Amino acid sequence: MGQISAVTRKMLQEFIRDRMALLWTFAVPVFFLLIIPFINAGNIPAEVMPGFKAYATISMTTLLMMTACQANLAGSVASDTQRGLYLKMTSMPVKAWKEGIGRILGILIFSLLGAILLASLGLSYGAEFILNPVTLIESLVFLMFISLASTGIGLIIASFVKGESAATHTGVALTLLTFFCGGMVAPYAALPSALQVFARFHPVSSANAAIAFLLVGEGFAGYNPLRISQIGLTTAISIAVFAVGLMLYSKRCWRKR
Amino acid sequence: MNAIVASCLHKSFGNVEVLRGVDLRVEEGEFYALMGPNGSGKTTLVSILASVITPTSGKVEIFGRKPQEARKIIGFVPQGSFSSPMLTGRENLMYFAQLFGYSKSEAEKIVDELLLKMGLSRAADRLASNYSGGMRKRLEVATALFPEVKALILDEPSTGLDPSARKNFLGLIKGANRNGITVLLVTHIGEDAEIASKVGFMDEGVIIAEDKPERLKRNSGLEKVLNVETSIKDEVIANTLIDHSDDGRMLEKEKGYRICCNNPEEAIPNISRQLDKLGCKVLRIEISNPSLEDAFYRLTDKSVRRA
Numbered sequence: 356m357g358q359i360s361a362v363t364r365k366m367l368q369e370f371i372r373d374r375m376a377l378l379w380t381f382a383v384p385v386f387f388l389l390i391i392p393f394i395n396a397g398n399i400p401a402e403v404m405p406g407f408k409a410y411a412t413i414s415m416t417t418l419l420m421m422t423a424c425q426a427n428l429a430g431s432v433a434s435d436t437q438r439g440l441y442l443k444m445t446s447m448p449v450k451a452w453k454e455g456i457g458r459i460l461g462i463l464i465f466s467l468l469g470a471i472l473l474a475s476l477g478l479s480y481g482a483e484f485i486l487n488p489v490t491l492i493e494s495l496v497f498l499m500f501i502s503l504a505s506t507g508i509g510l511i512i513a514s515f516v517k518g519e520s521a522a523t524h525t526g527v528a529l530t531l532l533t534f535f536c537g538g539m540v541a542p543y544a545a546l547p548s549a550l551q552v553f554a555r556f557h558p559v560s561s562a563n564a565a566i567a568f569l570l571v572g573e574g575f576a577g578y579n580p581l582r583i584s585q586i587g588l589t590t591a592i593s594i595a596v597f598a599v600g601l602m603l604y605s606k607r608c609w610r611k612r
Numbered sequence: 613m614n615a616i617v618a619s620c621l622h623k624s625f626g627n628v629e630v631l632r633g634v635d636l637r638v639e640e641g642e643f644y645a646l647m648g649p650n651g652s653g654k655t656t657l658v659s660i661l662a663s664v665i666t667p668t669s670g671k672v673e674i675f676g677r678k679p680q681e682a683r684k685i686i687g688f689v690p691q692g693s694f695s696s697p698m699l700t701g702r703e704n705l706m707y708f709a710q711l712f713g714y715s716k717s718e719a720e721k722i723v724d725e726l727l728l729k730m731g732l733s734r735a736a737d738r739l740a741s742n743y744s745g746g747m748r749k750r751l752e753v754a755t756a757l758f759p760e761v762k763a764l765i766l767d768e769p770s771t772g773l774d775p776s777a778r779k780n781f782l783g784l785i786k787g788a789n790r791n792g793i794t795v796l797l798v799t800h801i802g803e804d805a806e807i808a809s810k811v812g813f814m815d816e817g818v819i820i821a822e823d824k825p826e827r828l829k830r831n832s833g834l835e836k837v838l839n840v841e842t843s844i845k846d847e848v849i850a851n852t853l854i855d856h857s858d859d860g861r862m863l864e865k866e867k868g869y870r871i872c873c874n875n876p877e878e879a880i881p882n883i884s885r886q887l888d889k890l891g892c893k894v895l896r897i898e899i900s901n902p903s904l905e906d907a908f909y910r911l912t913d914k915s916v917r918r919a
Contacts, residue, residue, distance in 0.1 A: 361710035369698040372739075439692040443755070446662040446688035449711050 358449060359457040366461025370427060379527065380422045381469055384415035388477060405483035410567055410575040412477025414539045416470045417501055417563040421533065423466035424505030425512065426526030428458070432513035432608060433522035441608055451609040455601065462509070463502055470498070484570040494569050497562040500593040504558040507593075510600030514607040539563050543577025551578075558593040561585060614673070615640040615763050615794040616661060621670035623656050630656045631667070632817035638810075640675075640762075643786070643795045645805035645825075647904060648814035649914055654798045655691065657814070658765050661796070662688035675762060684713075687756025687793075689766045693748055697741035701732050701751050704740055708755040726754040730784065746777030750784060763794040770804055782807055802904035811904060815912050825904055832907035836899050838876040840883065841868040843893035852890065856882045863909045868896070872906065 370376050392399075392408045399407050435441060444454065478484075509526060516522040534540060536550050537560025546554060554560045561580050568576035579585070616638040623631040630653045638644045648654050659665045660672060663679035663686070674682035695704045705726055709719035727733045730750040740748060749769055756764055766785065770778045778801075786807055789795045797808060805811045805825065812822035821828060838857065842849055850869065854860040857873035864870035873879055876899045884894055908914070 357710045357713065357715060361707050365696065365699065365703075365707050368703060369696060372698045435694075438696075439690045439694040440696075442659070442664050442690040443688065443694045443708075444711065445664045446683060446686060446690075447708075447711055448683040448713055454711075 358453040359460065362454050362457025363461040363464065366431065366458055367465055369431065370423075370461070370465050376427050376430075380419055380427060380465075381472065383422070384419045384469075384473060385476060387418070388412060388415040388473060389480065392480070405481055406571050406575065408477060408480055408482035409484045409571045412473055412480075412482045413566050413570065414534075414563065415477075416473045416498075417539060417559060417566075418530065418534055419469045419473060420466045420498070420501050421505045421530040421559060422527065423469065424462055424502060425509045425530050426523050427465070428462045428506060428509035429512035429516065429526040430519045430523030431462075432458070432510070432604070433516060434519035436513075436608055437518060445609065451605055454609075455604060459506055462506060466502065485572065486570070490569040494566045497565045497569075497589070500562040500589055501559050503597040504562070504593040507596035507598070507600030510604040511596075514600075514603035533557060533559055537563070538577060555580075555585065556588065556592065558589050558596060561589045562593070565589065613640045613675070614638070615642070615675055616644075616796060617671075617673040618657070618661065619671045621657065621660065621672065622668045623653075623660065623665070624668050630817055631660075631670075634670070634814075634817070634819055636812065636819060638763075638794060638796055640794055641789070641792055642810060643789045643797070643808045645797045645799055645808035645811045646814055646819075647799060647802070647805050647811060647908060649800060652814045653817040654814055655767055658688075658767050658796065658798050659690075662686055662690075662765050664688070664690075684760050685762040687753075687758065687761040687764045689752055689756050689764070689769055691767045691771070693752065695740050695748060695752050695755070697739065700737050700739055701743065701747075702727065702736040704751060705754055709758065712758050714758075722758060726757060729757070730754045744777065745773050746781055749773060749777075749781055753781075753784065753788075757788060757793070761793065763796065764788060765796045765798075767798045768800065769797070770799065770801060778804070802906075802908070805904050813908050813911060815914065821911060828904060829902050829907045832902065832910040834872050834902035834906055834910055836872075836876045837863065837902050837906055838871045838873060838879060838883075839868055839896070839898050839900055840871070840894065841896040842887060843895060844890075848890065849887065849892055852886050853883060856886050861910075863906045870906065872902065872910065 388411055391411045392404065395407065508529065512522055512525050516525050536553055537557050538546050538554040539560055543551065543554060543564065564576040565580040568580050614637055616636065618634055618636040621631050621634040634657055646654050660667050661674065661679060663683060672679050674686055699707065702723060705723040706719050709722055714722060727736045732747060732750060735743065735747060740751060743751065770781060773781060782804060785795060785797065797804065799805055808825065810822060811825050811828055812819045840853060850862060850865055853869055853871055854862055857871055857879040858875050860871045860873035862869065863872055880897055887894055
């Protein structure tokens with residue numbers, strides 16, 4: 356446990372002290388959460404607004420988790436690689452799997468803190484969710500799929516892109532691309548058919564739609580992401596992406612030369 | 613007892629053979645400095661000893677164990693700055709101590725002792741990003757000096773440090789050695805290697821000579837070296853210096869000119885006259901004892917600072 360907790364603590368300390376990481380991860384989703392309902396106030400009927408704010412809260416939480424796991428995690432691994440930390444750790448009695456788990460736990464706790472912050476902000480801003488124990492637990496499971504898939508993508512980026520800045524920017528670019536093309540900003544129905552397919556296949560956007568379906572209602576998801584085949588697809592792709600990320604991380608960052 | 617033994621060590625990366633049969637023996641408690649130019653295989657060799665990379669063939673023993681089984685007794689300081697700039701000195705050491713396997717309470721005690729030993733107690737709670745180069749290096753050496761460690765392997769640790777920080781830093785390494793830690797220091801700076809009890813010269817993947825520093829210099833055949841600093845630095849000046857010294861050979865022309873020659877005292881007036889004719893001012897001219905870098909150059913015709 357000592358090695359895992361040491362790595363987790365280091366990750367959290369580094370993220371919390373990194374102003375740029377905090378800005379990208381927290382400030383940007385908070386800004387959009389506040390501004391999007393405000394901009395759309397004239398177009399959306401008052402009775403729909405609480406649901407719209409709830410949808411914005413879910414989307415921004417997804418954006419935050421994607422940024423943390425895809426950009427911050429990738430940047431952190433790339434920075435440690437660049438500094439020679441993996442060389443140092445390879446010479447020490449460190450178990451690679453423990454270091455990996457510590458790192459993943461660190462990013463998950465960091466993004467979970469952000470998710471709690473955004474949910475609290477959304478609620479105090481007037482967001483109304485359909486809350487009952489079952490939908491809450493189901494939503495948390497889909498949130499876990501978002502984390503798994505994003506962490507996997509973050510680890511894949513970290514395994515191939517050298518340099519902290521390049522890895523972070525690749526993560527941010529992929530996050531924004533997925534966010535805009537995956538139906539998390541524009542309504543699913545407004546997406547071209549090719550992007551609708553992308554939104555259903557991408558585990559993050561389909562899990563985001565599932566959470567919206569559960570906590571806000573069918574109208575905000577745009578399709579039924581809770582069909583067995585869709586849930587199976589989301590689960591399988593999330594786990595596969597995570598497994599590929601983990602495998603590449605252990606092979607490329609911890610490799611014996 | 614032998615602390616580090618490498619026998620007939622070979623390492624290839626693709627078609628490039630980096631180590632070509634290295635034999636190295638470092639005794640327990642010894643301070644061994646390995647000198648060589650960039651690309652000579654020093655980093656590859658110490659990376660194998662620290663179990664970071666595996667050899668293509670050959671045998672390595674660290675206190676009688678395989679490198680993978682000796683991770684608890686080897687402290688390795690690789691090149692670069694691996695400590696986290698976003699953590700304080702204390703947090704960095706706590707992180708590495710817990711990675712090393714100590715419990716939180718054990719780690720706290722050990723970290724306090726290490727901070728004191730490295731002279732970092734007062735700066736312990738400052739972020740490492742605010743440390744000077746010398747302090748950062750001391751912090752990183754501390755991550756390799758946990759109580760179980762019996763051998764310290766340092767890969768070019770003084771690169772980038774100013775002379776005062778380097779002296780201070782090397783003093784700490786020497787202190788660790790006096791306390792019984794075996795030290796293997798990789799460097800391309802002759803002055804750093806001077807403090808070792810044994811120096812090995814490495815070139816093109818093999819150790820070409822090893823002995824006590826004084827003996828290496830004596831056996832190189834060099835007696836005195838002429839140091840000349842001039843207002844103009846070009847090939848004409850370099851050739852003039854060689855032509856007007858008795859059997860002169862240029863050892864170094866990067867910072868100033870270092871020439872080994874017979875009877876340097878007699879060469880000085882002649883050289884001064886010739887340089888004056890060329891309109892070149894002599895800023896400094898002096899005779900000094902040969903350095904380890906000069907001895908390396910004499911042996912290999914290569915400057916140890918430049919591959």
